[in-house]
Amino acid sequence: MMRSVNFYMPVQVYFESGCVLLHSQQLASLGDRALLVTGRSGAAKSGALEDVCTALKMHRVEWEAFSQVGENPLVSTCKRAGEAARAFGADFVVGIGGGSAMDAAKAASIFAANPQLDESALYDREWQTPALPVVCVPTTAGTSSELDQTAVLTIDEIGRKQSVGREDTFPRLALIDPKYTYSLPYRQTVSTAVDAFCHGVESYFAQNADGVSRMFALRGIELLYEGLCRLADAWEDSARGAAVEVQPQLRDQISEGCLCAGFSLNRCGTCFPHRLGYLLTERYGIPHGTASGAFLPAFIQRAKSCSRELFRPFLKALGEPDERAVCRLLQRFCRTGCTMTAQEVEGCRSRFEAVSNFHRTPGGYTADEAVELLRAMFVK
Template identity: 30%
Template sequence: MEFQYYLPVNLVFGRGKADVIGERAAALGTRALIVTGGSSTRKSGLLDRAIKQLENHGVSYVLFDKAEPNPLTTTVWKGAETARREGCDFILSIGGGSSLDTGKGIAFLAVNEGDISDYIYGKKKSDKALPVLAVPTTCGTGSEGNGFAVMTNPDTLDKKSLRCSAIVPACSIVDPQLMMTMPGNILASVGFDALCHNIDAYLSATSQPLTELMALEGVRLAAESLVSLYEGSKDLNHWDQLSLASTLGGMVINTAGVTALHGMEHPVSGLKDAVHGRGLAALAPYVFEASIKGAPHKFSALSRLLGGKGEWDFTDQIRSLITRLGLTEGLKDMGVEESDLNWLTENCFKVSAPSMANHPVVFTPEEVKEIYRKSL
């Protein structure tokens, strides 16, 4: 048995931990670029709460509230320009995964020259970025626990992640109570994403003992909490569970990567600006149905965690979960047409080649196109 594991993430996890935002910020710098979306952190009061803490700890700030649901490379560039112009020495990202990814991209580009797409595709490399303090408000992407920042190039519609240890947050404050303001439809989508991160990492050809342990625990935690919360449970223990499942999912994909499910969804949300978790749900039954033969023992373990009995009923469990979460749209409901399938297939192998290669069954372009067709 041989493996290497390295993930320098500092997690501050627990109910009420949002009260230490100011303290942790002051340890990172004196002037923050606050990166968030346009409304949710304002409506919840978290933005004002964070600003007050910064002021109480002598930290000045500039607000950049332009993070969109599928972050654009152009938005990251604008944020980096703002950070440089305003002399910001660290990033405070508050919000969902898109806000965290935008902030991590800004942290990187603020201290590196050139087009961020060159770094995303490995044409250029750098190991430096501004420090990031991440405060997630959705339990989905796990961006607080890894060195990934997913963004879309609006010129090419390529949706791909910048991967760099320098953008692993210097500190991530994961407060499950911050998740409780999410509407049910958002909760369903991000929670399903968290589950799929853990499933993808467990199935990955580059998985290893530590990621497999964490991924299986992430699946268990999500399976025990997500539907209950979606159906209206107020149990704080369930919020703890789903928040931890999300963070574990982010951590395991940092090391083991994602596989074909995420690899095939990214072109969909890149092309159609679809909600990522809903795109995953449209694809998941068909991707997994064609994959069980590649790792039956792993699908058996996953099925049991979801309430099934073995690998043969794993897709039944996934379909049941998708139905209970109200995630039953097909890709066609997201704007995908038959005429888009060639582009999606080609883009999948362009932006997601490593993910496709890590999958238990390495699909041909023809097989990928057929899965897209079934998912319509």
């Protein structure tokens, strides 16, 4: 019987050294004025901001920078960025940085085109005017926000992360140059690589995956797991405060793995580790990749029992005879130190009702199972 494939990703992707300057004409074709959305320092340190500014100047495109994006961007911050874009008369928005900056750029593009849109109405996904075109230039290898339509934002009033997006928030252009990750500190490199690895594993086993998406996922898993194993050599040195340098060749490999996992992520989305990981980030400030990775060993065990026919190719991609080594590695990287009371865990139950990440999980996943896992992991 013929197997079906459903793959859609309307993003022009360039993954190569020097891609920002090489494709400056395509960048400039989006308009005469651009708002550059960045964090406070990463875009400049990486060299990406300078390259984007040079590319725009080459074609007489004016630009203005909005550099107020922090981790887990607030909806209100994104609205201010949208207001800045509108006041400047921006024709398009460029997100330069990690997932926070790129997600904020997507949200800013919505608010810029829809000044009447209330913050609380953003998640209705019914804004009238299409979002401004967005370009993404990542400086980390982890989130893959440059490849999809989704922006994960923190709702000001309740401090919860929630995603928003529709077809007009897909980036028009993704300019991925691994050299922009070279300045990323070692521990952040590990956390973002774990995030990308989660994308590969979760989307590979997702119930809505197909042969094409799994092909990308397995390649991403192979590259990222090998990269994480090499990163692990310096983990204890880093814990003692030693400066750790990650070789460019290894960073290039991790970036390629992130790209492959991101293609699969765009098709399938994530499963329960990401949804549960939001909780640790919101409450305890655990970095997103570390928070998601903390739940991945439990996910792998579930996939082993619910998706037996997919498990052998997964182990082959890892180059391991069984799942024990990868679970040990994740537990080593993703120790959170978090504890919860039984009452706190029970209080989380309502947020796990009718969650799409759970529906995609092998065998399905319920709020009861989420509460049980949290209790087993964090109630002492």
